[in-house]
Amino acid sequence: MECSFALTGKGYVLIAADMTSARSIVKMKHDEDKVKPLGPHLLMTYSGEPGDTVQFAEYVERNLRLYQIRNHSVLRPHSAASWIRRTLADSLRSRSPYSVNLLVGGYDVSEHEPHLYWIDYLGTMATVPFAAHGYGSYFALSLLDRYHNPSASLEEGIETLKRCIDEVQKRLIIGLGKFKVRVVDKDGVREIEI
Amino acid sequence: MARRYDSRTTIFSPEGRLYQIEYAMEAISHAGTVLGVLAKDGVVLAAEKKVTGKLLDLSSVKEGGYGGSGEKIFLLNRNVIAGVAGFSADANSLINYSRQSAQRHLFSYNEDIPVEQLVQRLCDLKQGYTQYGGAFIPLCVTSSLHMATGLRPFGVSLLYAGYDPHYQFQLYHSDPSGNYSGWKATCIGANNGTAQSLLKQEYKEDISVEDAIDLVIRVMSKTMDSTTLSSEKLEFATLKLDETTRQPVAKIYRPADVDALLAKQGIGKKDGDVEMK
Amino acid sequence: MELNGGSVVAMVGKNCVAIASDLRLGNQALTVATNFEKVFPVTDRIYLGLPGLATDVATLRERFRYRVNMYTIKEEREIEPETFAHLVSSTLYEKRFGPYFIEPVVAGLTSPERGSKPFIAATDLIGCLNFAKDFVVCGTASSKLFGVAEGLWEPDLEPDELFETISQTLLNAVDRDAFSGWGAIVHVITPEKVVTRTLKGRMD
Numbered sequence: 001m002e003c004s005f006a007l008t009g010k011g012y013v014l015i016a017a018d019m020t021s022a023r024s025i026v027k028m029k030h031d032e033d034k035v036k037p038l039g040p041h042l043l044m045t046y047s048g049e050p051g052d053t054v055q056f057a058e059y060v061e062r063n064l065r066l067y068q069i070r071n072h073s074v075l076r077p078h079s080a081a082s083w084i085r086r087t088l089a090d091s092l093r094s095r096s097p098y099s100v101n102l103l104v105g106g107y108d109v110s111e112h113e114p115h116l117y118w119i120d121y122l123g124t125m126a127t128v129p130f131a132a133h134g135y136g137s138y139f140a141l142s143l144l145d146r147y148h149n150p151s152a153s154l155e156e157g158i159e160t161l162k163r164c165i166d167e168v169q170k171r172l173i174i175g176l177g178k179f180k181v182r183v184v185d186k187d188g189v190r191e192i193e194i
Numbered sequence: 195m196a197r198r199y200d201s202r203t204t205i206f207s208p209e210g211r212l213y214q215i216e217y218a219m220e221a222i223s224h225a226g227t228v229l230g231v232l233a234k235d236g237v238v239l240a241a242e243k244k245v246t247g248k249l250l251d252l253s254s255v256k257e258g259g260y261g262g263s264g265e266k267i268f269l270l271n272r273n274v275i276a277g278v279a280g281f282s283a284d285a286n287s288l289i290n291y292s293r294q295s296a297q298r299h300l301f302s303y304n305e306d307i308p309v310e311q312l313v314q315r316l317c318d319l320k321q322g323y324t325q326y327g328g329a330f331i332p333l334c335v336t337s338s339l340h341m342a343t344g345l346r347p348f349g350v351s352l353l354y355a356g357y358d359p360h361y362q363f364q365l366y367h368s369d370p371s372g373n374y375s376g377w378k379a380t381c382i383g384a385n386n387g388t389a390q391s392l393l394k395q396e397y398k399e400d401i402s403v404e405d406a407i408d409l410v411i412r413v414m415s416k417t418m419d420s421t422t423l424s425s426e427k428l429e430f431a432t433l434k435l436d437e438t439t440r441q442p443v444a445k446i447y448r449p450a451d452v453d454a455l456l457a458k459q460g461i462g463k464k465d466g467d468v469e470m471k
Numbered sequence: 472m473e474l475n476g477g478s479v480v481a482m483v484g485k486n487c488v489a490i491a492s493d494l495r496l497g498n499q500a501l502t503v504a505t506n507f508e509k510v511f512p513v514t515d516r517i518y519l520g521l522p523g524l525a526t527d528v529a530t531l532r533e534r535f536r537y538r539v540n541m542y543t544i545k546e547e548r549e550i551e552p553e554t555f556a557h558l559v560s561s562t563l564y565e566k567r568f569g570p571y572f573i574e575p576v577v578a579g580l581t582s583p584e585r586g587s588k589p590f591i592a593a594t595d596l597i598g599c600l601n602f603a604k605d606f607v608v609c610g611t612a613s614s615k616l617f618g619v620a621e622g623l624w625e626p627d628l629e630p631d632e633l634f635e636t637i638s639q640t641l642l643n644a645v646d647r648d649a650f651s652g653w654g655a656i657v658h659v660i661t662p663e664k665v666v667t668r669t670l671k672g673r674m675d
Contacts (some may be wrong), residue, residue: 085526086530088526128506294541297540300533300540
């Protein structure tokens with residue numbers, strides 16, 4: 001039932017994920033943060049097999065940090081996403097594959113553009129203007145087809161994101177509780193209350 | 195027993211010196227000159243070829259291969275070229291190693307390798323030969339440290355001209371010990387002292403590629419043994435940005451291009467004219 | 472193949488070849504992206520189409536780029552299409568018992584020294600080469616592509632006629648396939664230049 005959304009706008013990427021942690025039919029937690037900042041201008045949501053998700057997200061986070069320490073430079077969003085994709089693609093054909101779906105959003109400081117990548121547990125990567133994972137994607141993608149505007153201001157972007165969240169809360173048979181929303185733009189990563 | 199501390203690369207002498215490294219550097223200071231100048235819109239490399247002669251088969255060189263890698267200047271990756279001074283055989287193995295490293299980075303990250311990272315990769319390898327005497331390439335974690343004792347370090351210094359989006363155009367130098375440093379203009383090989391003091395006098399901040407080419411040729415013509423510059427003795431390369439795509443373009447001049455350039459600068463030999471103008 | 476969807480077709484013309492793919496990336500019936508190209512340049516005159524499992528599309532594309540870059544820089548010349556086809560074949564066969572789920576298509580012209588002759592080939596997912604003189608089809612719409620191509624293709628088409636033929640073939644075939652579509656990209660390779668055009672199809 002996990003669900004995450006992301007969309008790009010004029011100079012930013014908005015990323016949201018639900019905050020429930022469930023096991024079978026039981027809601028175990030309602031304040032789980034599934035949006036991880038991976039660098040000064042990079043964000044990632046993760047969902048999938050419990051255990052794999054946190055493990056993989058931290059593996060990525062630490063490796064990108066290591067790259068930054070070793071080379072005194074931060075990987076650009078496209079390079080970071082490509083590396084994450086390769087890691088998942090290699091993992092898929094290993095003895096114990098990670099089962100994690102990701103949305104990676106970042107702001108490229110050298111070309112001043114926001115970037116969003118849809119990545120699934122197979123290592124499939126797509127460069128997209130908006131994206132969703134989980135059951136929410138069946139509702140949200142058609143809404144985003146209708147309302148997404150790549151040059152929308154942050155306020156307009158948040159409005160569109162709210163539409164998606166409201167639709168999921170309305171139509172999905174299980175309410176997902178609160179959503180964690182973060183944005184990444186030229187000033188870096190920050191949280192947004194909605 | 196003067197040779198006691200000479201025979202192995204990995205042992206300090208009582209004065210705290212590594213003789214093998216110093217010998218390697220000495221060997222390089224007799225090699226053909228390689229010169230590099232960093233300009234605001236590009237980098238220029240030039241190299242002196244020592245191996246010439248009437249009987250040397252230059253048929254393949256004259257033709258100019260794809261990418262134009264010559265005897266002394268090589269394309270390492272789309273965004274990096276290097277000029278080598280020292281043992282060509284050693285250089286070839288380093289060139290291959292750096293090309294593989296660059297492609298491995300492209301494979302992992304979908305971007306051209308940042309220039310300094312490529313230089314670092316190569317220096318890690320070179321440093322290995324000064325300490326534990328061999329390459330420990332951490333490709334396979336499970337394999338135990340390869341302890342084949344290296345007999346000598348790489349007898350090669352390199353000048354790297356490169357471009358990446360982080361620091362734009364760059365010029366680096368690395369020596370057999372694995373030291374490296376960034377430069378605005380520098381020179382390795384024979385007469386590098388003369389060349390460097392000339393460069394120090396003549397280098398200007400914000401120099402353009404055109405002026406840098408001019409400067410490189412002027413300095414080369416003063417430091418090289420021969421009186422006449424020609425494609426037989428000189429290799430030449432530039433790295434610039436493509437005007438439309440904003441991607442780095444390396445141009446290693448083919449022999450005919452070198453002669454044309456020298457003629458344009460008024461330094462090359464003309465038909466039947468052996469003397470330098 | 473049906474997980475992500477996608478189709479590729481290549482055709483021979485008179486002193487030219489063309490290769491085209493659709494642009495859909497799906498997750499079963501759900502369309503995730505409509506800008507997912509499956510045809511990649513290998514050299515100035517060779518293109519490679521990789522329809523199939525999208526994770527392997529990216530991985531193979533990157534592996535071939537590595538191999539071809541090293542080939543070019545070491546050999547100091549560009550790879551011939553036939554040589555490249557064999558590289559594709561052996562790379563796939565390496566994974567004979569755990570294959571990449573991709574059916575590659577190679578389209579290109581031989582080097583000018585070899586007469587700039589058209590070359591197309593396709594392999595199955597374990598690298599069995601099929602050299603064709605007319606056209607090759609691959610992907611989820613391959614059965615439909617076969618039919619339309621059989622009807623439209625004729626020998627010795629000029630570049631612009633070939634463009635029309637391959638475009639009509641692909642667009643009409645993917646309209647009958649739920650897993651392919653959302654427009655197409657077409658490359659027509661001639662000895663002088665490569666013309667790349669993005670087409671809109673039925674966007675539904």
